[in-house]
Amino acid sequence: MATLKVRGIVLGGTNIKEKDKVIKLFTVENGIINVTMKGVRGDKAKLKAAKEMFCFGDFILEEGKNYYIVTSVDIINSFYEITSNIEKYYEGCAILDIVSKIALEPNVQLFIEMLDALKTLCYDDVSKFHVVDKFLISVLDAMGYKFINETCSSCGAKLGVRYLNLEIGEIVCPACKRDNCLPVSDACYNAIKILTNTDYEKLETVHFQGMVISQIHYLLTTNYIWRTGYKVISII
Numbered sequence: 486m487a488t489l490k491v492r493g494i495v496l497g498g499t500n501i502k503e504k505d506k507v508i509k510l511f512t513v514e515n516g517i518i519n520v521t522m523k524g525v526r527g528d529k530a531k532l533k534a535a536k537e538m539f540c541f542g543d544f545i546l547e548e549g550k551n552y553y554i555v556t557s558v559d560i561i562n563s564f565y566e567i568t569s570n571i572e573k574y575y576e577g578c579a580i581l582d583i584v585s586k587i588a589l590e591p592n593v594q595l596f597i598e599m600l601d602a603l604k605t606l607c608y609d610d611v612s613k614f615h616v617v618d619k620f621l622i623s624v625l626d627a628m629g630y631k632f633i634n635e636t637c638s639s640c641g642a643k644l645g646v647r648y649l650n651l652e653i654g655e656i657v658c659p660a661c662k663r664d665n666c667l668p669v670s671d672a673c674y675n676a677i678k679i680l681t682n683t684d685y686e687k688l689e690t691v692h693f694q695g696m697v698i699s700q701i702h703y704l705l706t707t708n709y710i711w712r713t714g715y716k717v718i719s720i721i
């Protein structure tokens with residue numbers, strides 16, 4: 486029987502039968518795959534820690550009838566601490582959910598970005614939304630929607646007052662403003678620039694006013710909805 490070794494992180498799962506679970510794994514090698522974990526919901530199950538969301542490890546899979554079956558897991562990091570703080574937990578779930586929606590094929594860059602984001606969320610004391618917002622900036626940028634731009638994406642004029650045009654997902658000037666445009670204040674623009682240019686491991690040194698935090702989260706999540714059709718999971 487074919488055996489496969491993959492490095493992956495558990496995005497979620499569905500309970501089946503009495504003690505089995507089908508988990509959704511985002512893997513370096515194969516992108517997102519669904520795999521079965523047998524008997525894993527039993528109290529004494531050897532692999533029970535590996536079925537949980539956020540679990541990062543090397544999974545050994547054996548070909549099964551419908552899905553691959555997990556035969557062993559070498560856990561690298563369970564990111565358990567994320568689940569013990571409700572705000573971190575929701576941000577972590579949002580990141581996993583975004584990955585589950587956009588990772589249509591193997592994507593090493595996205596995998597590394599997700600791991601960096603989860604490590605920061607888990608171990609650092611970062612202000613609310615900063616990790617998921619930085620993650621969204623990177624995801625949107627990789628899709629081709631640059632937020633940080635000194636010129637209007639429609640006419641090329643140098644930008645003073647900025648609007649986010651939701652139809653095209655880019656920043657435009659007042660002359661190119663149409664319906665479905667959200668104003669982007671200087672404070673928001675500068676905050677997004679700082680998040681863009683700050684590495685995850687330095688993110689806990691970044692602090693914005695409460696109003697700016699809400700506004701940039703709204704701009705980024707709204708842009709994401711318009712680009713993908715999916716909402717970002719949120720505690721509020």
Ligand SMILES: [Zn+2]
Pocket residue numbers: 637638639640641642657658659660661
């Ligand atoms: Zn313009």
